[in-house]
Amino acid sequence: MISSPPQALKPRKRPQQRRALATLDAIFEATIQLLVKDGLSQLTTTRVAERAGVSVGTMYQYFPHKQALIYAVNERYLELLAERIEATCRDRQGSLTGDMVEALIDTYWQAKTDKPDVTRALYRSVVEMDNEALISAFAVRTDVAITAMLASASDNDRSDARSNTRTLVTVIFGTVRNSFERGHSGEIAEDLRRQLVIMCRAYLERL
Amino acid sequence: MISSPPQALKPRKRPQQRRALATLDAIFEATIQLLVKDGLSQLTTTRVAERAGVSVGTMYQYFPHKQALIYAVNERYLELLAERIEATCRDRQGSLTGDMVEALIDTYWQAKTDKPDVTRALYRSVVEMDNEALISAFAVRTDVAITAMLASASDNDRSDARSNTRTLVTVIFGTVRNSFERGHSGEIAEDLRRQLVIMCRAYLERL
Amino acid sequence: MISSPPQALKPRKRPQQRRALATLDAIFEATIQLLVKDGLSQLTTTRVAERAGVSVGTMYQYFPHKQALIYAVNERYLELLAERIEATCRDRQGSLTGDMVEALIDTYWQAKTDKPDVTRALYRSVVEMDNEALISAFAVRTDVAITAMLASASDNDRSDARSNTRTLVTVIFGTVRNSFERGHSGEIAEDLRRQLVIMCRAYLERL
Amino acid sequence: MISSPPQALKPRKRPQQRRALATLDAIFEATIQLLVKDGLSQLTTTRVAERAGVSVGTMYQYFPHKQALIYAVNERYLELLAERIEATCRDRQGSLTGDMVEALIDTYWQAKTDKPDVTRALYRSVVEMDNEALISAFAVRTDVAITAMLASASDNDRSDARSNTRTLVTVIFGTVRNSFERGHSGEIAEDLRRQLVIMCRAYLERL
DNA sequence: GATGAATGAGTGTTCATTCAT
DNA sequence: AATGAATGAACACTCATTCAT
Structure with a gap:
């Protein structure tokens, strides 16, 4: 890893199952796409979740914050x-x-x-x-x-x-x-x- | 000038009176201080006005947007x-x-x-x-x-x-x-x- | 329906759960009451939400605008x-x-x-x-x-x-x-x- | 007159000089034009004054309120x-x-x-x-x-x-x-x- | 008298985050 | 585990009105 991230930015849980890994990838991909398309100021957690095809709630299971998401990407x-x-x-x-x-x-x-x-x-x-x-x-x-x-x-x-x-x-x-x-x-x-x-x-x- | 700014970012009016010029300077100074202290994400129009010692309304007489203010600075x-x-x-x-x-x-x-x-x-x-x-x-x-x-x-x-x-x-x-x-x-x-x-x-x- | 409303005025989402339907009714009722009591010029989104017993945010889940709300009523x-x-x-x-x-x-x-x-x-x-x-x-x-x-x-x-x-x-x-x-x-x-x-x-x- | 207007809506002063009368006419005309063009919700005292070619301050010498202006028109x-x-x-x-x-x-x-x-x-x-x-x-x-x-x-x-x-x-x-x-x-x-x-x-x- | 700079309460709207289902 | 409805603090911005010059 690049460095041990500050506690606050750590992902909430490491995915253990294959499905979770796919979800995580979808979230990353969605984030990057939105970042490229509209920039950070237009990127909302709801939009990321939507595009990734999961619910906001699910996203918050992987990332405690919006910031943690961006950090991870x-x-x-x-x-x-x-x-x-x-x-x-x-x-x-x-x-x-x-x-x-x-x-x-x-x-x-x-x-x-x-x-x-x-x-x-x-x-x-x-x-x-x-x-x-x-x-x-x-x-x-x-x-x-x-x-x-x-x-x-x-x-x-x-x-x-x-x-x-x-x-x-x-x-x-x-x-x-x-x-x-x-x-x-x-x-x-x-x-x-x-x-x-x-x-x-x-x-x-x-x- | 660096370049003719896009119409949307132009200041609303150039100050004509001595007082207005001081006001403008205070706004610039306040903006920079806040930018240095807390960064753009914490900078609100209200806070800039407050620190500059003017009302928000006054700020908006000179700048049509928050963006125009940052642009001008x-x-x-x-x-x-x-x-x-x-x-x-x-x-x-x-x-x-x-x-x-x-x-x-x-x-x-x-x-x-x-x-x-x-x-x-x-x-x-x-x-x-x-x-x-x-x-x-x-x-x-x-x-x-x-x-x-x-x-x-x-x-x-x-x-x-x-x-x-x-x-x-x-x-x-x-x-x-x-x-x-x-x-x-x-x-x-x-x-x-x-x-x-x-x-x-x-x-x-x-x- | 009276007519297909212009895109901009369409409600954001139709309620699917029983609870959401009650919420929607409460919003309509609150709007009418305020309209009767004080007129449109005094009607603010905050006041409608307050009287309907929901948060502003909830209101905006159903209506993209104040105008859309009035339109729907x-x-x-x-x-x-x-x-x-x-x-x-x-x-x-x-x-x-x-x-x-x-x-x-x-x-x-x-x-x-x-x-x-x-x-x-x-x-x-x-x-x-x-x-x-x-x-x-x-x-x-x-x-x-x-x-x-x-x-x-x-x-x-x-x-x-x-x-x-x-x-x-x-x-x-x-x-x-x-x-x-x-x-x-x-x-x-x-x-x-x-x-x-x-x-x-x-x-x-x-x- | 249509009726004696409520005290609150009376114009502040009746114009005595010829010049004042012209000013008043300009204000009325500007108001009507703006009303026709954009409707009341877009009509601001500043815009009326601007179009009438007077300052806001002057307008407020003739009409104590925005409402009084509309009333008079x-x-x-x-x-x-x-x-x-x-x-x-x-x-x-x-x-x-x-x-x-x-x-x-x-x-x-x-x-x-x-x-x-x-x-x-x-x-x-x-x-x-x-x-x-x-x-x-x-x-x-x-x-x-x-x-x-x-x-x-x-x-x-x-x-x-x-x-x-x-x-x-x-x-x-x-x-x-x-x-x-x-x-x-x-x-x-x-x-x-x-x-x-x-x-x-x-x-x-x-x- | 006339001006227009200054005021600031008030508004619509967003969005990260929570939590009942 | 997953959902998505609900929350509400926070923000940019407007505009009728005042008052120093």
Whole structure:
């Protein structure tokens, strides 16, 4: 898990039966659809339940709050994203630093761009729901993985690894997100991705 | 102005008397304070009016909506920020590209860090209020200024200026914001800022 | 039904349980009482709910608007009124025209006079709520019934039935209502009713 | 005047100067236009003042209430209508009863039909504003004039004049209004008017 | 006298949450 | 376990009226 969620946000019960699992999935799916379609401000518990095909009462058996529901949806999404990044980091253990950086950029870029509307909608819901702790936890987790990867680089001879790692991570994640928010796509996005790789490699060589 | 706001978000009337201007300022100030203290979801029109020392009715003479109020507050803030960046761009006309980039980083970093809680609170309110057009307009405006500045560089010999400018802008704004959101401060922030300058310079030299 | 109500005015859901039906009745009753006591301008959703012994929220489960509530109350009332008139028309199929007219006058007069304050209050609410379509629909429906009745008259030998029917209907409904609004009652109302019968009979004989 | 208005509804001051009179006219005109365009529920004091080209404050110098304004507008309208009817009554002194009735029908019909939207809008405003006393006063006044006219008829030999007069007045006013509300116009309205005359004449001959 | 900024009580409506069935 | 009717606090917004300038 991304982090142990605060007590208040924990789901009420973990589903034990197969049917309950399907219900839970339906609720998640409904939530995401509504979030994408109308945004958090239009999302009501009744509407989620309706679209998920369950009653409000049932929904409240799984989630004690509206907030807990949103939290869970985001937790799930970030969990998957974190796993993707960790997988990349594992795969590149021992490579050259430049290649690591390139792989990282690719992975994050693709993850963001995969379902852009879902990404956008969920990000907004995090902000609006004060769930920014979720994002911090995600950052910590990926930082760990990335630091480990970079430390294993075959060309690792840098004296100030801490600072350099932090720089790379902040630049990459910040840039990808900014590009995404600026709506870059197609050829422009592709070019920017290449330039970012060039920039990072130039930085590494300069060290 | 950042952009001509959509009709629906325009303030109802511009203040003509000195008293009205003070009223307007009080409303802005109250809004920002509440936004910082409790966030948008706790901000009600009544509370804003109360803290500003006016009646709700008065507030509604100036703003047709709650949304228009938030819009105006953010517009004001981004206006100032844009002006700061434009000033920097003007000052550096004809410099070396590397110095331009450094100046840009400094300016934006300082602006963000100046009143971090206000910055954070306002940014969140933009997201929650669907006012992201404001941010786009800000981006367009600064892009123009920055592009003009870079074009005037004394060492400007790059063939693909468009792509390079876009890259620099996206990296710088994305990175500064990400650093800000990660809560970097003090020595760490300072180091990151220096590293970002180094990275950009390395990129420029590589071209 | 009086007419299919415009989408916007339709009740939100039909009650399915016995309890819900009682709730609905209580709401109707409360609305009428308040309308009679204070008029539409003093009728607030809160007050209706209070007097009906339910919460506002419950009211809004059945009616999407205040307007829909008023609409429903009037629809119900006019439905009953229309049924009474249709019953009279059915009963008199094949009679002499003069007797038909007399029966019609009697029925309408009695309906109006039955609960004069309710009649008055509801009529006012129709006007104030722009629900005049309801009244048109009522007029169309009764016109149909009356025309059918008159066409079946055993002494029907008139050449211009259309015009005569229209005249009779307009005179009768107009007169009864005007008498009602002038506050006629007791002996005076009785006399007027008789005179109206005489007048209509004189008209029919003249044809 | 239609009747001495209740103290609370009296205009605050009678205009003494020519300018004030023009202002008053502008206010009346603005009120009627807004009433016709949007109905009473959309009519606000601010909007009236705006359209009349004066400030709210000024309006409140002439009318102590919104209600007083509406009252005055209706009073004015009914005053003119009453005068028209009284004039007809005066003109027909000593005629035959049948001709009197016909003239009365014509006059009232024309008055209603003249500016139908204004008629409708003002009538609605009377109902909504609880100003029905105005209409009663109008009824009393015209009843007096009509009774006097009929009493002067050259063929007046009826024993129960009171009852007959009341009947004629109620039938005529009720029918004309009902026809108006049913939206009759053109050939149909014309026919109905003729039939009403026939009916009233038949009634008179029967007596 | 005229203006229009300021007032604030009052309204319709929503929606997270509960709990009787 | 599941339902969905019921709750009611909370909110955005209006507008007749006042009064300082």
